[in-house]
Amino acid sequence: MPPTTNTAATRLPAEPVSDEPKDIAAFSCPLPLPARDRILLGHGSGGKLSAELLKDVFLPALGNPVLNRLEDQAIVSLNGTRLAITTDSFVVKPLFFRGGDIGSLAVHGTINDLAMGGAEPLWLSAAFILEEGLPTETLKRVVASMHEAAVKAGVPIVTGDTKVVEKGSADGLFINTTGIGRVRDGVALSASQAQPGDAILVSGFIGDHGIAILAEREGLQFETQVHSDSAALHTLAAALLDATQEVRCLRDPTRGGLSSTLNEIATSSGVGMELNETAIPVREEVRGACEMLGLDPMYVANEGKLVAVVASSAAEKALAALKNHPQGRDAVIVGKVTGEHPRMVVMRTPFGTTRIVDMLAGDQLPRIC
Amino acid sequence: MKYLDEYRDAKIARGLAAEILRRSTRPWVLMEICGGQTHTLMRYGIDDLLGDSVQLVHGPGCPVCVTSLETIDRALALAARPGVTLVSYGDMLRVPGSKADLFQVKAEGGDVRVVYSPTDAVQLARSQPDRKVVFFAVGFETTAPAHAMAILQAERLGLKNFSILASHVLVPPAIRTLLGSPRNRVQGFIAPGHVCTVVGYREYEDLVREFHVPIVVGGFEPVDLLEAIRMLVVQLEEGRAEIENQYVRSVQYEGNRPAQEAVARVFEVADRKWRGIGSIPVSGLRIRDEYAAFDAERTFELTCVCAEEPAECISAEVLLGNKKPTDCTAFGTRCTPERPLGAPMVSTEGACAAYYQYRRHAVAR
Numbered sequence: 001m002p003p004t005t006n007t008a009a010t011r012l013p014a015e016p017v018s019d020e021p022k023d024i025a026a027f028s029c030p031l032p033l034p035a036r037d038r039i040l041l042g043h044g045s046g047g048k049l050s051a052e053l054l055k056d057v058f059l060p061a062l063g064n065p066v067l068n069r070l071e072d073q074a075i076v077s078l079n080g081t082r083l084a085i086t087t088d089s090f091v092v093k094p095l096f097f098r099g100g101d102i103g104s105l106a107v108h109g110t111i112n113d114l115a116m117g118g119a120e121p122l123w124l125s126a127a128f129i130l131e132e133g134l135p136t137e138t139l140k141r142v143v144a145s146m147h148e149a150a151v152k153a154g155v156p157i158v159t160g161d162t163k164v165v166e167k168g169s170a171d172g173l174f175i176n177t178t179g180i181g182r183v184r185d186g187v188a189l190s191a192s193q194a195q196p197g198d199a200i201l202v203s204g205f206i207g208d209h210g211i212a213i214l215a216e217r218e219g220l221q222f223e224t225q226v227h228s229d230s231a232a233l234h235t236l237a238a239a240l241l242d243a244t245q246e247v248r249c250l251r252d253p254t255r256g257g258l259s260s261t262l263n264e265i266a267t268s269s270g271v272g273m274e275l276n277e278t279a280i281p282v283r284e285e286v287r288g289a290c291e292m293l294g295l296d297p298m299y300v301a302n303e304g305k306l307v308a309v310v311a312s313s314a315a316e317k318a319l320a321a322l323k324n325h326p327q328g329r330d331a332v333i334v335g336k337v338t339g340e341h342p343r344m345v346v347m348r349t350p351f352g353t354t355r356i357v358d359m360l361a362g363d364q365l366p367r368i369c
Numbered sequence: 370m371k372y373l374d375e376y377r378d379a380k381i382a383r384g385l386a387a388e389i390l391r392r393s394t395r396p397w398v399l400m401e402i403c404g405g406q407t408h409t410l411m412r413y414g415i416d417d418l419l420g421d422s423v424q425l426v427h428g429p430g431c432p433v434c435v436t437s438l439e440t441i442d443r444a445l446a447l448a449a450r451p452g453v454t455l456v457s458y459g460d461m462l463r464v465p466g467s468k469a470d471l472f473q474v475k476a477e478g479g480d481v482r483v484v485y486s487p488t489d490a491v492q493l494a495r496s497q498p499d500r501k502v503v504f505f506a507v508g509f510e511t512t513a514p515a516h517a518m519a520i521l522q523a524e525r526l527g528l529k530n531f532s533i534l535a536s537h538v539l540v541p542p543a544i545r546t547l548l549g550s551p552r553n554r555v556q557g558f559i560a561p562g563h564v565c566t567v568v569g570y571r572e573y574e575d576l577v578r579e580f581h582v583p584i585v586v587g588g589f590e591p592v593d594l595l596e597a598i599r600m601l602v603v604q605l606e607e608g609r610a611e612i613e614n615q616y617v618r619s620v621q622y623e624g625n626r627p628a629q630e631a632v633a634r635v636f637e638v639a640d641r642k643w644r645g646i647g648s649i650p651v652s653g654l655r656i657r658d659e660y661a662a663f664d665a666e667r668t669f670e671l672t673c674v675c676a677e678e679p680a681e682c683i684s685a686e687v688l689l690g691n692k693k694p695t696d697c698t699a700f701g702t703r704c705t706p707e708r709p710l711g712a713p714m715v716s717t718e719g720a721c722a723a724y725y726q727y728r729r730h731a732v733a734r
Contacts, residue, residue: 038476048707218485287370293485294459341730350379351386351591353414355727 046255047360073117082183084119099228103145110179115234119181127161131170153232193248194269196339199315204330210300231304243321246314259298275335376590385595393422403561404431404718411723427720434712441466448479456490487519494531514628517635542652557601559587562616569624588616682711694721
């Protein structure tokens with residue numbers, strides 16, 4: 001839309017300062033932003049800009065029935081066996097942080113995307129893009145950490161690739177991992193299956209990973225240091241799926257945090273969601289850090305938590321299954337799916353009022369004051 | 370969290386809301402000045418809690434929203450220059466200038482950094498002496514002391530590559546402008562607690578006397594705001610117009626003297642243009658001549674850009690309290706946080722963005 005001109009407004013730049021009373025109705029507003037013709041950092045934030053990229057660039061060119069599902073993993077069938085395939089690239093900075101590093105994260109992230117599809121992870125690949133000048137010792141540490149994570153999860157890395165780019169063309173080290181898994185019999189999870197009445201469960205405290213990274217990056221010192229929750233979730237997911245057949249959808253709320261994940265499910269299923277603010281599990285130190293930094297923990301990344309949408313009849317059983325697993329000790333039911341306000345996630349505050357929990361436009365920006 | 374949770378206590382909040390509903394005999398029109406306060410009101414649904422007992426009008430106190438288009442364009446031009454590192458607070462990056470925003474300049478190769486404190490920008494200048502570091506210093510009286518400290522620090526360190534692009538605005542002249550408007554409907558103000566933490570509230574006494582309007586200095590948590598609203602309603606119902614301080618745990622009458630001294634040393638009061646409002650006399654701060662070497666407007670040759678503004682945006686009517694953001698025909702459709710038509714849609718402190726982020730469902734009901 002071309003900007004239209006407000007005559008009162010165009011006068012403003014030259015308008016001399018006067019003590020005359022102003023008619024506030026003559027106040028004006030700025031111009032619209034032009035269309036985006038370049039990739040912005042926000043396109044990688046997992047929020048609305050990322051969704052636009054999918055809609056405008058990737059799906060028109062590459063769309064097919066498997067891809068179009070837009071789940072965290074593709075499910076394909078081979079001789080009657082359903083396989084889950086997923087791929088993920090890791091560009092985290094700093095490479096090492098409290099509670100993990102880029103190597104373990106690359107293993108966990110891909111295992112989790114398989115697990116959220118109800119799959120048992122079988123094999124991983126690892127591809128490295130290294131920047132010229134990277135200390136070999138750094139690479140060794142990262143690879144050792146990958147090995148350790150893969151062994152602990154029981155998922156071997158069976159193939160790989162290495163490329164080196166000129167100094168300045170990459171930030172030290174990027175990793176891509178791809179995973180293949182076998183989908184459990186009788187399980188078909190999808191973000192499009194949430195139904196009014198379903199319970200929404202979260203497996204533990206949110207925001208730990210994002211705050212750990214930020215604290216490291218900004219050199220922030222808190223009284224209690226927050227550790228990343230980076231972990232492989234396949235045994236937790238399996239425990240849940242063992243306990244009940246009524247799981248509709250599993251997701252790990254990584255980039256964009258819990259709110260983005262819930263918005264995706266709400267949109268995909270055409271349902272609304274109502275969350276209970278007092279039930280959202282946030283550690284005291286994460287809450288404190290978010291207060292200081294002007295961030296909302298609902299948008300902060302997690303790397304070791306899952307969100308489950310479960311039929312209400314199975315909610316307690318599902319909760320018990322999560323709580324029985326060491327990774328789900330702090331699991332809670334945070335809200336429910338509703339037929340009202342479709343595609344909107346709404347938070348009920350302790351005051352009894354409600355507000356929207358929206359998907360972010362781009363990266364979360366710290367406020368001035 | 371100690372000292373925060375107490376001010377978010379649902380029981381206390383409900384009690385205050387009930388008292389406001391009880392005391393209020395007609396829908397008083399109140400304005401919270403600061404965008405941070407708007408954010409809290411929307412986030413906790415306090416407008417919902419109060420029903421028709423008061424009408425809350427959202428003031429111009431969002432620094433992101435009122436920084437003039439020319440200033441944004443200057444920042445964009447600086448950021449695009451080779452050899453310049455532009456350092457900014459996070460939420461300035463998405464503010465639309467006349468052609469782009471800082472994110473886009475960054476995507477095109479501009480060196481744009483985000484910091485939490487202006488003194489981080491001084492450190493940056495120190496660590497990269499071959500680059501010119503410009504801090505984009507926007508804000509109200511609240512951020513001015515830190516910006517002054519940054520300049521004083523740079524002077525002490527003898528830095529030749531540090532400057533600030535200053536765009537400071539002052540609250541009392543804006544209130545004066547609002548009250549002087551023939552169409553003003555606002556009957557009481559919640560003054561911004563953090564601004565008053567720095568400057569105190571002596572200046573607000575003049576406004577109270579001159580316009581016979583009650584002003585309460587308020588904090589930023591839901592209980593703070595409800596208490597401030599209650600104090601205003603009580604004054605209005607009793608026909609009083611006084612300055613009162615709700616935010617006593619932070620604000621003193623005289624404010625923070627050392628902070629004021631630092632500001633006075635580096636800055637002087639000047640006329641300032643507000644985005645969406647126009648020029649307001651003596652409503653801003655300018656770097657004093659003695660510190661001209663740290664003033665990006667003077668050390669870089671920056672041409673003045675005059676830009677056109679779209680007519681569809683109704684931020685003026687929103688500021689006046691005649692319309693709510695949701696009355697705008699572009700709200701949520703042609704104007705969203707991803708594609709803002711107007712600055713109030715950019716920062717979460719802007720009234721339009723606060724409505725968009727938290728209240729769309731209420732509109733749909």
